[in-house]
Amino acid sequence: MIIEKRTYTFHPGKVQEFLALYEKEGLEIHTKYLPLVGYFVSDIGTLNQVITMWGYESMADREEKRARLYADPAWIAFGPKTTPFIQKMETMILKPTGWSPIK
Template structure:
């Protein structure tokens, strides 16, 4: 595990921060990380949950969730809830929950365990319908905020597994690649998240498009856009794998 100290390849500390004293003859360590910057002072994190549902039970699962999700959202904020349409293992739902910090998360879990109505109507009926549950704890990268799309559409979650070493090696190139996609306007960025608990050196980028066809058209244009190609080429030098999923928002998802 890398213990990294500054965000996205920023190797020079802010002048407004008091610098620690360094002993004479001791070479200071220069590192970088997602895990500092704004995130260091704001403990807010996002839990990514992915449930694999029995194929014949998906409608039952979604109907029950639609009916009783309010019992769950009474305890913590739901950012979005989607059904996976394409990409990877099928019959999955994906949802994002927001927490102020780990103490908040612990309090929510304790409250849920004591909430009999939520347990009886929402959690217990859904558990037998699931094949697998996965979760990741993620933070927004320091240069990004969640942006609500202008209207209903479809979402694409792109997961990048980067080479070990952290953003000191690849953060600037990755940020440039994302910003270039934003500038050309082929898709709208919702948020960029990095994993704190789960597979490390992983970054998730959530995009919005009006329809699957508009997404496909934009992707084809980006492949022919020299600006995008140049930016992506630099980032890909640090890439190990990439996976994407097309997500359809559920009727009860805050992000439509």
Template structure:
């Protein structure tokens, strides 16, 4: 007998193809892959209010003992947004390098006797965080020396860059491209509070920063980009910082 419907019988391969297409696609990554191994350790020291000058003087005299072991990007005192704070950024090529540096520093007699033993009594707290540059950002130098720096810290809602990365980049670019400040680097946290992003900005002065902020608030592109970004934002902290005389970045 002629099999009239034989040509309409689906094959096993077709069943497998159809079933695979019906399955939801799983995206395991939460954003662009981190390509660079280089990371940055953000360290914040809280200084006893009556010991600010003593701590800065000691650090100015002895920081060379520490920079002999690894690269210091910059160090600042917080002028607005936090009192008696000393903020500094260190660069490492890998976690093994950082571990080796820490081991060497712990065995450096000059560093221990001339700095650590004298500095620790001047402090009330220490905090650190590991951050990477976001994939679209590169660490830049200020266009000139003598300005002020602003560290803006955004605590984003959980979900990672796949959720808020595009909106955050658009908000940063809307400020940076027209010149409402100079973006020196954008970082996302790896150790510390997650979904935290830092933007390091440079301005000619505190008054220049105020002027740029005022002009940005009248720019429709900036307003729109910020509105899209804040939908993913839980909190924000701004700190205006002054570079220390011994800071590489200043």
């Protein structure tokens, strides 16, 4: 298994507005295709961040699932609604160690 960690840094004061929009319009579409491991907001340290974690069996599984998501007209329509909130986005692929509880 691999975990994709995405960190979104938002313009100050925009996290709650984004979360409301995402929960109302994006969450159902997103999780129709991608296996959600966790969805978090920063509380201490760098603020105004949303961190998402998605689980995949392999990089090929990730590519296939993301291709299906990106082909969905509803997701294509939703995406531009989020860009005014976001300052920066980072993606990291995490591979578990042999003793990790998530494998």
